[in-house]
Amino acid sequence: MSADTTARPGRFITLEGGEGAGKSTQARLLADRLRSLGHECVVTREPGGSPMAEALREVILSGVAAPLGPSAETVLFTAARIVHVVQTIMPALKRGAFVVCDRFTDSTRVYQGALGKVDPKLIDSMEEIAIRDCRPDLTLVLDLPAKTGLARAAARRANEAADRFEAEGLAYHEGLREGFLAIAKAEPERCRVIDAGLAPENVADAIWAAVQDRLGLIS
Numbered sequence: 321m322s323a324d325t326t327a328r329p330g331r332f333i334t335l336e337g338g339e340g341a342g343k344s345t346q347a348r349l350l351a352d353r354l355r356s357l358g359h360e361c362v363v364t365r366e367p368g369g370s371p372m373a374e375a376l377r378e379v380i381l382s383g384v385a386a387p388l389g390p391s392a393e394t395v396l397f398t399a400a401r402i403v404h405v406v407q408t409i410m411p412a413l414k415r416g417a418f419v420v421c422d423r424f425t426d427s428t429r430v431y432q433g434a435l436g437k438v439d440p441k442l443i444d445s446m447e448e449i450a451i452r453d454c455r456p457d458l459t460l461v462l463d464l465p466a467k468t469g470l471a472r473a474a475a476r477r478a479n480e481a482a483d484r485f486e487a488e489g490l491a492y493h494e495g496l497r498e499g500f501l502a503i504a505k506a507e508p509e510r511c512r513v514i515d516a517g518l519a520p521e522n523v524a525d526a527i528w529a530a531v532q533d534r535l536g537l538i539s
C-alpha cells in the first residue's frame with residue numbers, strides 16, 4: 321500500500337541490496353538527475369540520516385551490540401529509524417521533496433529477519449512503530465552476485481576493517497541476495513530489481529527508467 325501523498329506530497333525512494341551493490345553512488349546520481357530538473361532532493365541513509373541515528377550507526381556497525389543477538393540489533397535499527405523518519409524523512413516529504421534513502425526497512429527484514437531469524441511478528445511490529453505511513457513509493461533492489469559485491473566492498477574500504485555485517489561469510493551474503501529478491505517478487509507494485517553488475521552510468525539509466533515508469537514522467 322502506498323503512503324497518503326496528500327499528507328506528504330514528496331516522493332520516497334529507497335535503494336536496497338547486498339554489500340558493494342553501488343547503492344550510495346546510485347543514490348547520488350539519482351539525486352543529481354532530480355536536482356538538474358529543479359526538484360529538491362534529500363539523500364539520506366540507514367542506519368543514520370540524522371545526528372542521533374548516526375551515533376547509533378557507530379554503535380551497531382562497530383559490532384559491540386552483536387553479542388546481544390539479532391533481536392536486540394533490530395531494536396537498535398528501529399530506534400535509529402524512528403529518529404530518522406521523524407527528523408529527516410517526514411519533514412522533507414511534507415514539504416514536497418524527493419527523498420532518496422540508501423537502505424530502509426527491507427534491510428531489517430532481510431538482515432535481521434531472513435538471515436538473523438528474528439521472529440517476523442517482531443520485525444513487523446518494529447516496522448510499524450518506526451514508519452507508520454512513511455512507506456516507500458518505490459524500492460530499487462540493486463542486484464549483484466554476492467561474490468562480486470563483496471569484492472567491490474573490499475576494494476572500496478581498502479585497508480579498513482570490514483564492518484559487523486560485511487565480515488560475514490559468502491553463504492550469508494548469498495542469503496541476503498535471495499532475501500532481497502524474495503521481497504521484490506512478493507511486492508512487485510513497490511519494488512523493481514535493477515542489474516547492478518552493469519557500468520554505473522547504465523545502472524543509473526535503468527534506475528531513471530524505473531523512476532519514470534513507477535512515479536510518472538518527471539520533468
Ligand code: TMP
Nearest residue numbers: 366367397423424427428431432485486
Ligand atoms: P552500509 O550502509 O554501508 O551498507 O552499512 C549498513 C550495514 O547495516 C549493512 O551491512 C546492512 C546493515 N543493516 C542491517 O543489518 N539492518 C538494517 O535495518 C539496516 C538499515 C542496515
